[in-house]
Amino acid sequence: MSTLSDKQTDKLRDDRVDALVLLHFTGEDRPGITSSLTELLATYGCLIIDVNQAVIHQSLLLGVLVRIPASQDSIKVVEEAIKLGGELGLKGKQKPISDTEYDEWVGQQGKSRFILTLLSRAVTAEQFHAVSRMLAEQGLNIDVITRLSGRPPRKTNNQLTRACVEFSIRGEPRDAKVLKASLLELSSQLDLDLAWQRDDAYRRIRRVVAFDMDSTLLRAEVIDELAKEAGVGEEVSRITEAAMRGELDFDESLRRRVQLLKGLSSSVLPKIAERLELTEGAELLISTLRRFGYRTAILSGGFSYFGSYLQKKLSIDHVFANELEIVDGKLTGHVVGTIVNAERKAVLLEQLAKAEEVDRKQLIAIGDGANDLPMLARAGLGIAFHAKPIVRASAEHRVSTMGLDAVLYLLGIRDRDLTAE
Known part of the structure; x- marks a missing residue:
């Protein structure tokens, strides 16, 4: 049992004001400890000003800041609390808190x-x-x-x-x-x-999650899979590399690559879709998000056929992507409508916020490429997922060592929450 020093006793002796004391207990945890200690404190009409308890491998760490009424003998209360802790198998310590220390503690809350x-x-x-x-x-x-x-x-x-x-x-x-x-x-x-x-509050009330598709939800780049089927894999790769070097913008590189697919039978699309592999953790992440009431969307510079396939497979709420033009069962080599590029993704994200009636700070965006950066920047939480170096350096948040389900940790969701009824 810890005994009070003369200096500590002097701090507690003033019976004109309430005494503030920090009680600290350590020892082996077992049921009833907190109940027993607070029962004693309740007997003397104490207020619990602050409390923190943790258990690590059956080792208890309990700290309680109590206000002891001026009408009570504060020295007696503290000594009885520490004595009771000893009877419960705990080592107890106490520290009187001065008005100055208390005011500093209160001031820190801002x-x-x-x-x-x-x-x-x-x-x-x-x-x-x-x-x-x-x-x-x-x-x-x-x-x-x-x-x-x-x-x-x-x-x-x-x-x-x-x-x-x-x-x-x-x-x-x-x-x-x-x-x-x-x-x-x-x-x-x-x-x-x-x-x-x-x-802040927004961290705890994110509501909508927008995903890039290729190399984010999917392991592969769909354009590469289409190019293999069309026998133009090397040509498409050269255009992709030129775009990455900054020699072509996204719109031009997309048009050139899609042009190389001209004449490809649309019958290969479902075959490609069926063999596409999801990124590690994608299914767990999306099913958990839906369970907790989040809305989900795909904002992709890829193709709408595959976005719709994932929408059905994963129960995603919204899909925005580029549409391949198909005539008489063949790809024409063109895309239909406005190209979903970096700027378009950012605009769609803001439209999504309005449609779902949420603040921009409640949005989460996840992507891997440079054309995802504007979208990541506008979201309340923008995450670069297994991204290129330039994207990792620019993004505020990154996941590179684990699967997509690691995003759940950034939302404060614990593993045990996934198994709770």
Whole structure:
């Protein structure tokens, strides 16, 4: 049992005002501990000002900030609480809180708060150290650390697992640009993903999720699969590479590639659709989003036939993509209507927000290519998924080490939430 020092006793002796005391208990967890301690405090009419409890492998950490009425003997209350803790198998400590300390604590509630999400196949001490050091260098304080991922088995292959830890951060970074660069650098160096979000109401009420299709929902680029069927794979690849070098804009590169498909039988479309593989975690992500009431959409520079196929397969609410012109069962080599390019995706995203009657900050956009950047920038949460380096560097949030279902962690959804009734 912890005994009170003379200095601590003096702080508690003033019977003219309520006493503020932080009680801290550690030990082996078992049912009834919190009930027993608060029963004692209730006997003396104490107020619970703040409380935090965590259990790690049956080890309890309990902190309670209590206000003891001036009418009570605060020294007696504290000593009885610590004595009871000892009887319950806990080591107890106490700290009187001065008015100055309390006022400083109250003043901190107006400070900015952020959420840093760490994603990796397995979280290492090296990763943890690097992240916590970076936060300290930015003058940021970690309030709470929470594991969102499930409990890994004792023997496991890290390539088949996933791990996520969420940091609740208080304060403003000293240099936001340096922080962003550090997040990207650590992600590359330590094989992890780090997502930095402001912890505001919008983070908790995202409502609509828009996906790119090729190399995001799907592993493949559909245009490449069509080109193989048409026997023009190499030509299409050359145009794609030229576009990536900036020698062609998206519209021109799309027209040239589609022109090479002229004469291809439309009968190959369902065959291609059936063999397309979904990205890791795509089905789990979308089914979970639907379960929690999110609306979903595909905004793609690919083709509407395959978007509609995925819409039926995954129960997606909206699809916007380019339509291949087909005449007499053959592709004409043209697309119909307005091309869905980078700017069009961003416009469609805003139209989607109006149609679903949500604020732009309630939108989530996910994509991998440069033509997704305007869409990612306009969404409340824009995520570059297994993206090209230039996209990863430009996007605010990235997922590169895990499947699409890792997005659930960025929404604060835990693995255990997926199995809850």
